[in-house]
Amino acid sequence: MKLLERMFHLTERGTTVRRELLGALTSFFSVAYILFVTPSYLSQTGMDYTGVLLATCLSSALACFLSAAFDLPFMLAPGVGLNAFFTYTLCLTMGYTWAQALAVVSLSGVAFLIISLTPLRDQMISCIPPSMKNAISAGLGLFIALIGLLNSGIVRAEDGALLLGEIGAPATFLAILGLLITGVLMAWKVKGAILIGIVVTTLLGFPLGVTQAPESMNLSLASLRPLLLSPDFGGVLSLGVLPLVTAVVTFTMCLCFDTLGALICIAGAGDLLDKKGGLGRYSRGMTAVALSTAAAPLLGAPPIGIPVEGSTGVADGARTGLYTAATGVLFLASILLAPIAGVIPGAATSPALVLIGMLMIHNATNIYWHQVEIALPCFLTMIMIPFTYSVADGIGVGFISYTAISLVSGKGKKIPVVTYILTILFVAMYVLSAL
Template identity: 95%
Template sequence: MKNAISAGLGLFIALIGLLNSGIVRAEDGALLLGEIGTPATFLAILGLLITGVLMAWKVKGAMLIGIVVTTLLGFPLGVTQAPESISLSLSSLSPLLLSPDFGGILSLGVLPLITAVVTFTMCLCFDTLGALICIAGVGDLLDEKGGLGRYSRGMTAVALSTAAAPMLGAPPIGIPVEGSTGVADGARTGLYTAATGVLFLAAILLAPIAGVIPGAATSPALVLIGMLMIHNATNIYWHQVEIALPCFLTMIMIPFTYSVADGIGVGFISYTAISLISGKGKKIPAVTYILTVLFVVMYVLSAI
């Protein structure tokens, strides 16, 4: 399942990159090939080739170099636009800081509140777990059993951040799977995330400059990260249907439903159901049963 989650996230990230670049477009409920001749899509394809070549040459910082080069190439194509003006500004947190509003918490009744809490908790928990597996997998940081090891402490960090976020007027905190780009490029400590945080703080003031980078320049990195992550599918026991089918469903449901949690939920439920029906229920760990029941409860509550 861990390998399936990582591979499914790879497909998800690649799909987002393809859609953002225009290489693939969504129309009438179907995914179609985009307009290759448009400047933005052509630039994205060019950026994908440039970054791919740099990675093949094992150039350090290939993705960052690819983004910068693609951004610069976007100027003559009219995709990259220079900001009309640069102004430094910082919004005040005072309207949101330590100002929670619980006035409408029971406006729809107790059941909708429970449903919302269970659903959001499950989604946040497994979105975070999926992102951690994704990032650790890309960096070959999983232990010999395929577990997160000490990197599981990231779950605690997200939990504490999520608890503190409402006091700042912010939504729940999540781990962006895009962080795998840094790990894939060699990051192995928390220093790169600290540097990213500092750059985000600078971007608050320099938003017009940060906004110069077009989506066509960043999308190739997402596609290439998807490529790096899909190799985890080779570790799945495809010859065992009771394992292969839940893993396959997990892999395809993550991008198809646009939800990591839903993909994981479908995988757990199908694995438990197939194992029980085929008489192999005794081999299932207790925690798997617990997670399956939680997912079933989440879907039942969501349907009410």
């Protein structure tokens, strides 16, 4: 215990070993679905499902250990949005092979690393108005709540519209039950309420036929071999220079602002932001993500981000790298216990996402709603994050509208130069992606 105290300064940061480990369990169970969603995405590009599952477990574990080395309470793992970009944009739309797409991801990670190691990192963070930071956090709350509602079946997508799901369906009914149980536990201020809610909901799923015992305990490591050192750096120019530049610039922007949005979100959930709403030492999370994303493709793994579901553990009290180290151990264990991890149904983890979204939406109260030039960009940011299913697009729309309104209203001189640069980059990203 003394060693852990020296390494992670637990007492100084108002936490304990028990709280860190409990937070790791909570976050891991909340994000465990990524272990199975990721290969379902990437297998559409021709990658082996089992191999991607193994690569996801291994790369997530190593990335979490890197985050722990920085003593950061940020769990690292592939993100749903980044997986979708890899599959549907790089491979199925632009036409890159999965090996070439892995190379694009690695190059984007290097570009992001350069940004994270220069003063531009802190300038990017400081150039975002406080109200915009709150809007990002609130928008992310809506986003993960929407993911939870869709995953649970409480809300369904049909013909381009979001509709109420089939409440009587077993999985949907179980999710509603889990939402009520976890909500009551939180109202009673029970420590670890979210984790307890996931476990209880999972157990209740057995008689409803939603929770299923694993059919097999076998997982062959041989499936990982074809993916090791597979990025095709020599073939990234096969489609031309402009498509490569477009892919790298667009992906770097998405990676950068997905990460920044998640950092603000999770730091806000744990009350880790400084008095000015800055990230302080926690901005090093950008470097951890950049290094992980640059290296992950060498394992045949998808891009690494900071899943906003990690806010569950931080909201439960996790504050240090011990939390992320423990999460990394759980990802390693999932290599052997992946079939057991699959026992946790989406109906059991979805309530956690909805409730964390509820906790995060309170950030909207800190927005200056009486100033339209601030309120409108913030509002657009909040609604575009869930509506476009993209953190980067939500932030992009917010930046562009904020800059445009400030210029037209004669307040352009108050905007930092970096804000103009980022706005231009966002505009360029949308123009390039439209070509």
